[in-house]
Amino acid sequence: xxxxxxxxQTVGAGGTSSITFSAIPASYTDLIVVYSGNGGANLIxxxxxxxxxxxxxxxxxAATSVATSSATSENSFNGIWNYYGSETxxxxxVYIPNYAGSANKIVSAETLTEIxxxxxxxxxxxxxxxxxNAITSVTISALTTIGQYSTAYLYGLTxxxxxxxxx
Amino acid sequence: MAxxxxxxxNITLTSATTTVSxxxxxxxxxxxxxxxxxxxxxxxxxxxxWYSFNSDTNDANYYLVDIEGTGSSAVSYSxxxxxxxxxxxxxxxxxxxxxxxxxxxxYSATNKHKAILTxxxxxxxxxxxxxxxxxxxxxxxxxxxxxGLSFAAGxxxxxxxxxx
Numbered sequence: 001x002x003x004x005x006x007x008x009q010t011v012g013a014g015g016t017s018s019i020t021f022s023a024i025p026a027s028y029t030d031l032i033v034v035y036s037g038n039g040g041a042n043l044i045x046x047x048x049x050x051x052x053x054x055x056x057x058x059x060x061x062a063a064t065s066v067a068t069s070s071a072t073s074e075n076s077f078n079g080i081w082n083y084y085g086s087e088t089x090x091x092x093x094v095y096i097p098n099y100a101g102s103a104n105k106i107v108s109a110e111t112l113t114e115i116x117x118x119x120x121x122x123x124x125x126x127x128x129x130x131x132x133n134a135i136t137s138v139t140i141s142a143l144t145t146i147g148q149y150s151t152a153y154l155y156g157l158t159x160x161x162x163x164x165x166x167x
Numbered sequence: 168m169a170x171x172x173x174x175x176x177n178i179t180l181t182s183a184t185t186t187v188s189x190x191x192x193x194x195x196x197x198x199x200x201x202x203x204x205x206x207x208x209x210x211x212x213x214x215x216x217w218y219s220f221n222s223d224t225n226d227a228n229y230y231l232v233d234i235e236g237t238g239s240s241a242v243s244y245s246x247x248x249x250x251x252x253x254x255x256x257x258x259x260x261x262x263x264x265x266x267x268x269x270x271x272x273x274y275s276a277t278n279k280h281k282a283i284l285t286x287x288x289x290x291x292x293x294x295x296x297x298x299x300x301x302x303x304x305x306x307x308x309x310x311x312x313x314x315g316l317s318f319a320a321g322x323x324x325x326x327x328x329x330x331x
Contacts, residue, residue, distance in 0.1 A: 003172050029325070030202065057294050059236030070238025097204045097266055098323065106204070106266050108288040124236070124296055126288035128264065159202075159325040163176025166184040 002032045002093075003157035011037065015145040020047075021154040022137040026100040028156030033094040033138055035081065037150025040088055040113075040143040042076035043127075045105065045135050049075045056080075056127040062119065076141060077127045080109055084121075089114045092123075100134040171330040172200070178324050183208035183317035187324045190309040194275035196328030201310070203267040205322035210262050213255035213292070214316035217248075218269075218299075220281065220307045224249070233297035235287075252297050256289035262319065263291035270329075274307040281307060 006028075007021050024031070035041070052073035060067045071078065081090040092111030099105065109125040140152055173196065176189055192199070207214055218229075226248035233253045234243045244253035257265045269285040281301040288294050301307075312324065 055290050057236065057238050057290055057292075059234065059241055059294060061234075066241045068236030068238055068241040095268065097202055097325075103204075103321065104264055106264055106288055106290060108266060108268060108286055110286070124234075124286070124294055126290050126294040128290035157172060157327075158174055159177040159323075160174030160327075161177050163189065163326065164178035164324055165188045165190070166178065166180065167186045167188070 002034060002155035004028070004155060006154045006156050008153045009151065011146055011148050011150040013148050015039070015147045017142050017145065019140040019146060019152045020137060024136050024138065024154070026134055029098060029100070029159040030157040031096040031099045031135065031138070032155040032157060034153040034155070035140055036091045038089055038147030039145055039150065040084070040090065041081045041140045041146060042078050042143065043080045043094060043107070044076045044139040044141050045129050046133060046137050047139060048131065051075070053130045054078070054127060056125065058123055058125040060121055060123045062121045077107060080125050081111055082113055082121065084113065084115045089116070096135065102132045104132060105129040105135060173328040173330065174325070175328050176326040180318055180320050180322045182320050185313055185317050187312045187318070188309065189326050192308050192310065193328065194306055196275065197273065197331045198329040199271040199274045199307070200327040200329055201269045201271070202325045203312070203322070204264065205266070206262045206264050206319045207257050208262070208317035208319040210260040211258065212316055213258040214314045215250060215252050215255045216267060216312050216314045217250045218283070219249055219311040219313070220301050220303070221305060221309055223303065228302045229299065230302070231297050231299040233295050235293055235295035237293050250299070251285045252287045252295065254293060256287060256293040257291065259291045263289065265289035265291070271307060277304055277306055279304060
């Protein structure tokens with residue numbers, strides 16, 4: 001339930017430090033990133049890692065505990081997929097509406113981290129990117145290494161027109 | 168069979184408004200998805216959108232439970248009135264952007280109450296998820312989205328049909 005597949009990547013032998021979807025067309029209205037892999041990662045938009053343009057807020061459940069945190073003025077969506085050692089497996093989706101618009105961007109993410117049978121973490125994550133630029137690239141940037149066979153998919157969703165009334 | 172998402176309706180507000188309505192919703196799909204990218208028309212105020220289905224404004228017919236995180240506290244609430252989420256959000260000056268994504272499951276079924284799953288993302292102050300129930304077996308043919316504050320101009324409301 002993700003829309004039109006724009007691009008897909010599978011990590012090869014040796015792993016990688018990042019997965020990037022670039023030259024994203026502006027022909028859709030919303031983007032959806034689906035990541036399934038071995039290795040924690042941050043999310044970076046348009047390759048921008050300076051200027052402290054990212055803020056985040058999350059809510060986590062870890063079976064016996066619950067946690068929430070927030071941060072501002074960062075240089076990526078830090079902790080969108082947390083790292084808990086080499087046997088950390090991540091799954092999740094990131095929804096970015098109006099990615100090509102001229103307003104600041106918000107991301108909505110739901111992720112699961114599984115620590116090879118020794119624990120699991122379910123996270124809701126939201127972040128704001130203080131840029132009015134259209135999003136043309138999305139990078140999943142490894143905290144250490146994204147392992148072989150990890151996959152990432154980028155989908156585009158197009159909104160309709162009309163059909164609503166206001167009062 | 169691949170799941171298909173079909174855009175049904177979309178509106179970008181050209182002026183502040185408190186109510187957006189989707190009517191004559193086709194029963195062709197399995198679920199509906201509503202994506203709202205918005206902000207309030209008032210600085211330093213917060214509010215929360217609420218839903219009415221098929222013009223049913225009786226709060227007694229709506230139930231909701233949610234989980235919320237502010238960054239400093241994690242809470243859970245249940246309410247018995249029309250709401251997409253228990254707590255208000257979107258506070259700041261200037262009024263910050265937020266988004267809300269709701270899934271209306273089996274909306275066209277006539278043999279079950281309706282379930283609504285919602286994500287709220289307000290990076291400025293709060294995020295969370297809710298599960299709500301409309302205690303009516305009628306198919307949903309209209310959705311009205313309202314709030315105590317006005318939605319600001321530029322806010323977008325997009326409705327999609329999801330096919331099995």
